[in-house]
Amino acid sequence: MITDQKTQNRLHADTGTELFSIRQRKEAVTRMLDILKETPECLQVMNHIPAYAMDDDTSEWWKSEESENFMNSLLEVMESYTPDGYRFGPKSGTADLYGYWESKTGRTTLFICFSVWKADMNGEKVFPMRKRTHSTRK
Numbered sequence: 234m235i236t237d238q239k240t241q242n243r244l245h246a247d248t249g250t251e252l253f254s255i256r257q258r259k260e261a262v263t264r265m266l267d268i269l270k271e272t273p274e275c276l277q278v279m280n281h282i283p284a285y286a287m288d289d290d291t292s293e294w295w296k297s298e299e300s301e302n303f304m305n306s307l308l309e310v311m312e313s314y315t316p317d318g319y320r321f322g323p324k325s326g327t328a329d330l331y332g333y334w335e336s337k338t339g340r341t342t343l344f345i346c347f348s349v350w351k352a353d354m355n356g357e358k359v360f361p362m363r364k365r366t367h368s369t370r371k
Contacts, residue, residue: 235333237314242272244314248333256329258304259286259295265307274310278303 235244246252246268253264262282269275281303286294294300311331315321320336323329 235314235316238317242314244268244272245270246333248316248319249335250332251324251330252332254329255304255308255331258300259290261331262300262304262307263287265304265311269307269310272310272314278306 235246235248236242237244252268253261255261266275266279282300283292283294286292286300308331312321315333318336319333321331321333323331324334
């Protein structure tokens, strides 16, 4: 259990463990919602996923830009609750196993990778990646 020192909000997760893989979007989103269930952010987004998509792992919604944006939003919320001395992101040596990992530097780097390949305008496969760097909370 992680408790945010400023807000006292509790996350149902532990540091130093693999929490989810972003290669499985539905599982990642479901796990993040479970981790965030006692936060105000979870209450704001809890009805965002269509009921039919929650019941069907193969629903096209999980491959949509809407679900991608929703997962990005949840990743940002998870990152905002990073405890002091830790970073939120993929485990070292991986690109998809997310958790709160001990940080040996003064900065947190978050890589958001998506498992869904997209075709660009020329029909070529593109693997989108966004890198953001944030200062660690003090």
